[in-house]
Amino acid sequence: MKRLINKHPIAIRWFHWINFPLLAVMVWSGILIYWAYDPYQIKFFGTTWVKFFPQWFYDKYNINHRLSEGMAFHFAFMWLFAINGFLYVLYTIISGEWRYLLPDRHSWKEAWLVILHDLHIRRFAPAQLKYNAAQRIAYSAVIVMGLGSLLTGLAIYKPVQFNWLVLIFGGYRFARIIHFALTIGYCLFFVIHIVQVILAGWNNFRAMVTGFELKQKPDETLTSHERTE
Amino acid sequence: MKEQNKDDLQRFNEGEPYDKQKVNRRTFLSFLTLGAGGIAAYFGWNRLYHEPLESEGATAGARKTLRGVLNANEQVFDKAVPGNHLAKTYPASAVVKTPKVNGDVGLDAKAIEDWKLQLVKAHGTTTAITIAEIKALPKTDLTFDFKCVEGWEQVQRWAGVKFADFAKHFNLQNELMNKHVGLKTPDGKYYVGVDTASMLHPQTILAYEMNGQPITPDHGAPLRLIIPVKYGIKNLKQIGTIFFSNERPADYWAERGYDYFAGL
Numbered sequence: 143m144k145r146l147i148n149k150h151p152i153a154i155r156w157f158h159w160i161n162f163p164l165l166a167v168m169v170w171s172g173i174l175i176y177w178a179y180d181p182y183q184i185k186f187f188g189t190t191w192v193k194f195f196p197q198w199f200y201d202k203y204n205i206n207h208r209l210s211e212g213m214a215f216h217f218a219f220m221w222l223f224a225i226n227g228f229l230y231v232l233y234t235i236i237s238g239e240w241r242y243l244l245p246d247r248h249s250w251k252e253a254w255l256v257i258l259h260d261l262h263i264r265r266f267a268p269a270q271l272k273y274n275a276a277q278r279i280a281y282s283a284v285i286v287m288g289l290g291s292l293l294t295g296l297a298i299y300k301p302v303q304f305n306w307l308v309l310i311f312g313g314y315r316f317a318r319i320i321h322f323a324l325t326i327g328y329c330l331f332f333v334i335h336i337v338q339v340i341l342a343g344w345n346n347f348r349a350m351v352t353g354f355e356l357k358q359k360p361d362e363t364l365t366s367h368e369r370t371e
Numbered sequence: 372m373k374e375q376n377k378d379d380l381q382r383f384n385e386g387e388p389y390d391k392q393k394v395n396r397r398t399f400l401s402f403l404t405l406g407a408g409g410i411a412a413y414f415g416w417n418r419l420y421h422e423p424l425e426s427e428g429a430t431a432g433a434r435k436t437l438r439g440v441l442n443a444n445e446q447v448f449d450k451a452v453p454g455n456h457l458a459k460t461y462p463a464s465a466v467v468k469t470p471k472v473n474g475d476v477g478l479d480a481k482a483i484e485d486w487k488l489q490l491v492k493a494h495g496t497t498t499a500i501t502i503a504e505i506k507a508l509p510k511t512d513l514t515f516d517f518k519c520v521e522g523w524e525q526v527q528r529w530a531g532v533k534f535a536d537f538a539k540h541f542n543l544q545n546e547l548m549n550k551h552v553g554l555k556t557p558d559g560k561y562y563v564g565v566d567t568a569s570m571l572h573p574q575t576i577l578a579y580e581m582n583g584q585p586i587t588p589d590h591g592a593p594l595r596l597i598i599p600v601k602y603g604i605k606n607l608k609q610i611g612t613i614f615f616s617n618e619r620p621a622d623y624w625a626e627r628g629y630d631y632f633a634g635l
Contacts, residue, residue, distance in 0.1 A: 144389035148382060159405060163412050179522030209521065210628030214437035217444055217630070241379075271383045300448055301518065302458045302600050302635040314516060314524055352401040356394070357386060 145357045149272060149349040151237060157230040158350060164223045167215060169325055174212025177205050182322060194322070220295065227288050242272035244282055249275040284331055287324050294321040429564060429619035432628035445632040449566070458574055458599035458635070461514045465526045470581065472589045473519060476623065477561030478609055480588050486557070488594060491614035493545045500541075502579060502593045508532040508540055511576050513597065518635060520602040520624075529597045531578035535571050546615040547571070553620030554596055557611030564620035565598065565605055569634065574599045577610065602633045 150158075177200060184192040200206050234240040245253075252275035258264035260276075267274060273281065297307040297317040311317035339347055349355040422434045430438060487499040514528040538547060552570045555562040569575065578597040579586060586592045591608025598605055604624040614620070625631040 145386035146389050146394065147384075147386040159408065163416075167416075175522065179519070210432065210624075213520075213630065214433050214441060214628065218437050218440040221440075271379050300452070300635060301516075302456050303448060303452050305456055305459055308459075314518070318522065348398065351405050352397050354394070354397065356389065 143359045145359045147355045147357050148353060149355045150353050151239065152353060153233045153237070154230070154239065155350055155353060157226060157233065160226050161223070161230070164219060164226060165328060167219045168223050169328065171212045171215035171219065172322075172325055173203075173205055174208040175216060176322065177207075177212075178209040182319070194326075217299070220292075223288075224292055227285070227292070231285065243278060245275065245278045249278050251275075253279050280331070280334075284328070287327055287331075291321060291324045294318075294324070427626070429621055430625040430631050432626060441630045441632075445630070445634070449568075449632065449634060455568075455572065458515045461516065461526045463514060463528065466514060466528045466582065467525045470517075470527045470590065471519075471523070471525060473521075473603065474608075475589065477556030477558055477607075478588065478591070479556070479558050482557040482609065482611070483588060483592050486593050488610060489612040490541060491612060492543070493615075498541070505532055505537070505577065505594065506579060509536050511536075513574055513576060513578075513599070515574065515599045517599075517606075518602055520604050520629065520633065528582050529576065529578040530580040530583070531576040531594070531597065533573065534575045534577055535573065537577055538571070543615075549615040549617045551616050551618070551620055553612075553614045553616055554607045554610050555612040555614075556607065556609050559611070561607060561623050562621050563596075563605050563607045564616075564622045564625070564631070565596075565601065566632070567615075569598060569600050572598070572600050600635055602635065604629065605633050 173195070176194070180194060182194040183190045195205075234243060252268045255264060255268050256274045256276040259267040293307060294311055294317045296304055297311050298314060298321060301308045301314050301317075308314055308317055311320055345355050419434065419436060422436060425431060425433055425435045425438045433441065487501055488505070490498040490500055492498060509532065510530055511533045512528070512530045514526060516524050517527045518524045538544075547567055550567055551564050552567055553562065553564050575596075575598045577594055579594050581587070581590055586595060591610075594610050595608045596606050596610060619625075619631060622631055624633070
């Protein structure tokens with residue numbers, strides 16, 4: 143006995159799919175800008191483990207000497223990225239969808255149970271509505287990250303006009319580091335997100351396009367008159 | 372999970388009866404919309420990416436639409452965001468030991484010897500000003516965080532005359548009715564245009580000293596622009612000529628795709 147679950151409202155699906163190319167353009171143009179001054183690396187014990195970015199990366203993706211182009215794209219698409227993000231947050235507030243998105247006081251403990259379940263260590267996942275606890279934390283965190291990108295971006299874009307923002311983020315240099323680190327965060331989010339979507343399967347993916355998920359209802363939960371139909 | 376109400380349970384656990392025709396129709400239309408949106412985004416992006424560059428003027432080298440947005444951004448951040456903020460200043464101890472040299476376009480060591488500043492006044496008359504005349508004006512010391520458009524910054528110490536003081540001394544009230552100030556190196560190979568409001572900012576100086584010493588040739592001897600409300604690209608070294616214009620004066624980096632305003 144199949145049932146149809148209306149999972150994602152149409153507005154959220156639009157925001158989601160519009161955000162994807164916008165964020166992609168922001169990351170790409172951001173790399174064009176970062177190339178012009180690229181000192182960041184991850185070092186342990188005097189050895190560089192990760193360099194952002196190696197020359198082969200710049201060569202392969204045609205990043206070299208495109209600072210002005212990167213700035214032009216970045217400072218145009220920032221508006222679209224910001225507007226889409228603000229409308230999404232506004233929508234979740236007005237529609238009440240935030241109730242399924244924000245972590246509640248149980249989410250922190252439950253998120254561990256979800257992870258243990260995902261890793262096949264624990265047999266049962268905690269009961270959930272639209273999202274499980276780990277999803278609530280991830281999807282809320284990525285919005286906070288988006289806000290962080292906008293604010294650190296504004297701080298390094300207009301550091302004199304918004305000198306108080308620069309102060310909040312620990313100075314111009316540190317604001318640029320946070321801005322960069324958040325971008326790495328999106329890339330990691332993207333990788334995990336894609337893996338999870340593939341693992342979750344077609345029904346779940348389709349819901350982000352059509353809005354609905356199909357659910358097999360076990361017979362015993364049906365009322366007696368439904369069973370006789 | 373304890374607070375879930377009946378409506379939520381209805382929506383996520385019970386759902387509604389499955390109707391094959393309805394499900395097929397919704398699936399088809401939804402994927403059709405996503406596909407059409409994807410195709411539209413692809414063509415829209417292609418069109419923007421391969422758009423012809425702007426026609427060459429005070430600015431050049433940027434895609435038409437993006438240049439339009441850069442110019443609009445200037446209106447938003449210069450006009451709509453209130454306040455003539457001061458750039459943060461630093462103690463002498465924060466000053467970097469060797470200020471970075473990042474460009475030598477327009478620099479000419481031979482032009483330092485008998486240098487005079489050519490000040491083009493209204494009606495095209497030009498006044499030649501010696502460095503001694505400029506050094507006789509009130510001196511302003513400024514230690515601030517110099518920011519390069521490339522992304523790096525350095526705390527540097529400069530001293531010179533505030534452009535506002537300079538303008539007052541040489542009676543430039545009429546000239547300052549123009550919207551822009553243009554500056555050029557003696558050989559004319561490097562040139563910038565700056566909005567008059569930013570030139571009159573209290574931290575904008577015509578500098579002749581770096582770290583208490585006369586500016587070295589590679590940093591723009593004998594006189595250079597230090598303007599903390601702009602990226603380094605506007606901080607012209609070795610000023611040869613200053614002029615005034617209502618139109619945007621030619622600008623070296625704006626002709627190479629960068630934002631004309633370059634404000635911080």
